[in-house]
Amino acid sequence: MTTPLVVTKRMTEFPADSHTIDRYEETGGYEQARRATGMSRDELVEEIKTSGLLGRGGAAFSAGLKWSFLAPSRPSYLVINADESEPGTFKDRQLLERDPHQMLEGIIITAIANEVHDAFIYIRGEYPKPARRVQAAVDEAYAKGHLGKGILGSEYDLDVMVHLGAGAYICGEETALINSLEGLRGEPRLKPPYFPAAKGLYMQPTIVNNVETVSNLPHILAMGAEEFIGLGHPLDTGTFMLSVSGHVKKPGNYELPHGITWRDLIYDVAGGIPNDRELKAIIPGGASSPWFVPQIHLDHQITKDMCAEAGSMLGSGAVIVMDDKTCMVRAAERIVRFFAHESCGQCTPCREGTTWMEMILRRIEEGQGRAIDLDLLLDVSDNISVGLGWPPKMTTICPLGPSAVSPVLALRDYFREEVNAHVELGGCPLRPVEVHA
Amino acid sequence: MSHWSEATQERAREIISRYPQKRSAVMPLLYLAMAEEGYLTNEGMEEVAAWVGITPAQVQAVASFYTMYKRRRTGQYLISCCTSISCMLLGGDDVLHAVEDESGVPHGETGADGLLSVEHVECIGACGGAPAVQVNYELIEGVTPDKARDLVRWLGSAQPEVVNTDEMQELFGGVRSFDWAIRDESGAVGPYPAFQPLGTVGSEGNA
Ligand SMILES: Cc1cc2nc3c(=O)[nH]c(=O)nc-3n(C[C@H](O)[C@H](O)[C@H](O)COP(=O)(O)O)c2cc1C
Ligand code: SF4
Ligand code: FES
Numbered sequence: 001m002t003t004p005l006v007v008t009k010r011m012t013e014f015p016a017d018s019h020t021i022d023r024y025e026e027t028g029g030y031e032q033a034r035r036a037t038g039m040s041r042d043e044l045v046e047e048i049k050t051s052g053l054l055g056r057g058g059a060a061f062s063a064g065l066k067w068s069f070l071a072p073s074r075p076s077y078l079v080i081n082a083d084e085s086e087p088g089t090f091k092d093r094q095l096l097e098r099d100p101h102q103m104l105e106g107i108i109i110t111a112i113a114n115e116v117h118d119a120f121i122y123i124r125g126e127y128p129k130p131a132r133r134v135q136a137a138v139d140e141a142y143a144k145g146h147l148g149k150g151i152l153g154s155e156y157d158l159d160v161m162v163h164l165g166a167g168a169y170i171c172g173e174e175t176a177l178i179n180s181l182e183g184l185r186g187e188p189r190l191k192p193p194y195f196p197a198a199k200g201l202y203m204q205p206t207i208v209n210n211v212e213t214v215s216n217l218p219h220i221l222a223m224g225a226e227e228f229i230g231l232g233h234p235l236d237t238g239t240f241m242l243s244v245s246g247h248v249k250k251p252g253n254y255e256l257p258h259g260i261t262w263r264d265l266i267y268d269v270a271g272g273i274p275n276d277r278e279l280k281a282i283i284p285g286g287a288s289s290p291w292f293v294p295q296i297h298l299d300h301q302i303t304k305d306m307c308a309e310a311g312s313m314l315g316s317g318a319v320i321v322m323d324d325k326t327c328m329v330r331a332a333e334r335i336v337r338f339f340a341h342e343s344c345g346q347c348t349p350c351r352e353g354t355t356w357m358e359m360i361l362r363r364i365e366e367g368q369g370r371a372i373d374l375d376l377l378l379d380v381s382d383n384i385s386v387g388l389g390w391p392p393k394m395t396t397i398c399p400l401g402p403s404a405v406s407p408v409l410a411l412r413d414y415f416r417e418e419v420n421a422h423v424e425l426g427g428c429p430l431r432p433v434e435v436h437a
Numbered sequence: 438m439s440h441w442s443e444a445t446q447e448r449a450r451e452i453i454s455r456y457p458q459k460r461s462a463v464m465p466l467l468y469l470a471m472a473e474e475g476y477l478t479n480e481g482m483e484e485v486a487a488w489v490g491i492t493p494a495q496v497q498a499v500a501s502f503y504t505m506y507k508r509r510r511t512g513q514y515l516i517s518c519c520t521s522i523s524c525m526l527l528g529g530d531d532v533l534h535a536v537e538d539e540s541g542v543p544h545g546e547t548g549a550d551g552l553l554s555v556e557h558v559e560c561i562g563a564c565g566g567a568p569a570v571q572v573n574y575e576l577i578e579g580v581t582p583d584k585a586r587d588l589v590r591w592l593g594s595a596q597p598e599v600v601n602t603d604e605m606q607e608l609f610g611g612v613r614s615f616d617w618a619i620r621d622e623s624g625a626v627g628p629y630p631a632f633q634p635l636g637t638v639g640s641e642g643n644a
């Protein structure tokens with residue numbers, strides 16, 4: 001666990017002023033962007049492809065490959081996804097607040113690689129402070145000529161604009177985000193035909209990348225693809241940020257190499273479970289991901305492939321830890337409630353199904369459940385995610401609907417007894433949830 | 438004929454000019470409309486429609502999609518308590534109840550004197566500092582039920598003109614998701630985020 005920090009290095013070494021342009025430039029900032037102004041699209045795409053960098057927004061798709069798919073029509077656009085709203089996730093907020101220039105340099109590199117002259121940073125509306133920090137950084141960069149006309153002394157023009165969301169999780173989905181940026185309701189578009197790289201913002205080729213993804217780019221150019229690969233796991237290169245929350249002694253964001261185990265993460269890095277309690281369940285990759293349990297998964301390595309093999313995903317890197325005093329029905333209800341609330345309503349299985357699921361779970365938790373309720377829950381879930389597998393077989397336009405099924409899978413696979421106990425007892429066997437000091 | 442102040446109109450023009458297509462300015466202009474009147478009125482939406490050249494019905498369809506465009510009069514201070522999973526695990530529900538109890542305002546409502554609105558919200562990206570609360574979208578992490586009561590009383594007595602996240606964190610907060618490092622001097626003056634693309638609307642100290 002002595003792997004060097006990458007995206008959180010500057011903020012760790014210079015906590016007081018890592019967000020300022022002076023500190024940024026003193027520590028090598030904008031040198032790689034300057035270099036990139038002299039590089040071709042092909043060179044940049046190739047270097048990032050070789051590095052193996054996967055998108056850090058949840059879908060874990062190769063960044064270089066995505067760029068290579070950009071359709072030839074111009075203008076092309078770049079949209080940075082800073083809508084971070086998946087319960088459990090707070091890593092982008094730290095990158096935005098504490099090292100906004102690192103992201104801006106990543107934006108410059110991405111823009112050059114994709115022949116973009118207009119980039120947008122879409123920040124969720126509930127993040128006014130991060131937005132102010134980013135805007136201040138953008139203003140500094142313009143003032144120095146790093147953005148605007150002829151950036152960094154080159155012939156290249158690049159404008160960057162900060163756009164604030166207004167409270168809709170679904171706008172994190174890339175096509176919904178594009179609709180939102182066009183001034184429409186933030187409803188996802190059908191893919192195909194609306195793949196952003198072909199028909200994105202204003203129906204033009206568009207790259208959507210996550211904050212953390214682009215924050216890695218200056219470092220990849222600086223150290224070279226080979227060294228970046230060496231930092232991580234062979235299949236999952238570089239470091240990545242995990243947001244750890246819930247029942248751990250030391251919650252927070254941790255930048256780690258791919259490949260450590262859940263045990264190391266929870267008991268070593270995050271300090272273990274408070275109050276001498278036992279670990280009961282882990283949500284490995286944000287509220288959307290199917291849950292893990294210690295008896296099966298604790299010694300698994302944390303990589304994209306290992307999570308997929310075990311029937312879940314690393315998603316947005318949000319790890320939510322629950323101790324043995326936590327009611328699994330209540331936790332499931334809380335997560336399903338989120339998806340029911342955030343459903344955009346376009347697809348009937350998602351709109352109706354999540355509402356029903358929330359109602360059934362609440363009924364069980366409140367002691368009004370019936371013996372058939374778990375089957376009913378699975379039945380409704382099956383309408384949204386056919387066959388109840390992972391990754392889901394979708395009946396909906398976007399993966400939000402099927403995500404709501406993840407906690408239900410956990411109840412089915414690991415906590416059937418606890419659900420039944422609610423029904424038999426006519427109430428929650430664990431209530432009230434005890435609060436840690 | 439615009440009902441907006443000269444300054445707001447100037448800002449609207451600037452915002453629109455920055456986007457490749459006018460319609461993209463709908464969201465920032467809706468925030469401007471809220472800043473003019475404290476919440477989003479029909480007149481506000483008609484105004485936005487006129488600026489970007491779409492119908493008021495189209496603007497309303499957009500506004501109703503997003504939870505932060507408040508269609509009803511909202512208190513001077515909007516208290517948002519997170520009750521999503523990570524906050525729930527660490528007592529977010531109790532914090533919400535403490536706020537409701539101390540203020541006498543149930544979630545989803547505004548007090549009769551127009552000072553406070555209370556709502557429960559889904560994850561606000563502060564799960565490492567759970568339970569989290571925002572006042573006019575300015576964040577406080579690691580809030581206990583007792584501290585939440587103190588916060589409500591403080592808003593009532595101090596009635597700060599500008600709500601500052603660092604000040605509130607010091608007074609009412611605890612564990613944070615990460616070290617915030619330096620102080621943020623700006624803050625919110627109403628129940629909408631203290632940020633707009635071209636400078637800050639309704640806040641001080643942040644250009
Ligand atoms: C419902 C839903 C919500 C999402 N929310 C986010 C988000 O908040 N931030 C993000 O970066 N990606 C989010 N994504 C993933 C984006 O659609 C997209 O894959 C990502 O922004 C691409 O960037 P990357 O390749 O750099 O990861 C979400 C996806 C879905 C289906
Ligand atoms: S799955 Fe749900 S959120 Fe996604 S498009 Fe359909 S209704 Fe909207
Ligand atoms: S769950 Fe409350 S801030 Fe994320």
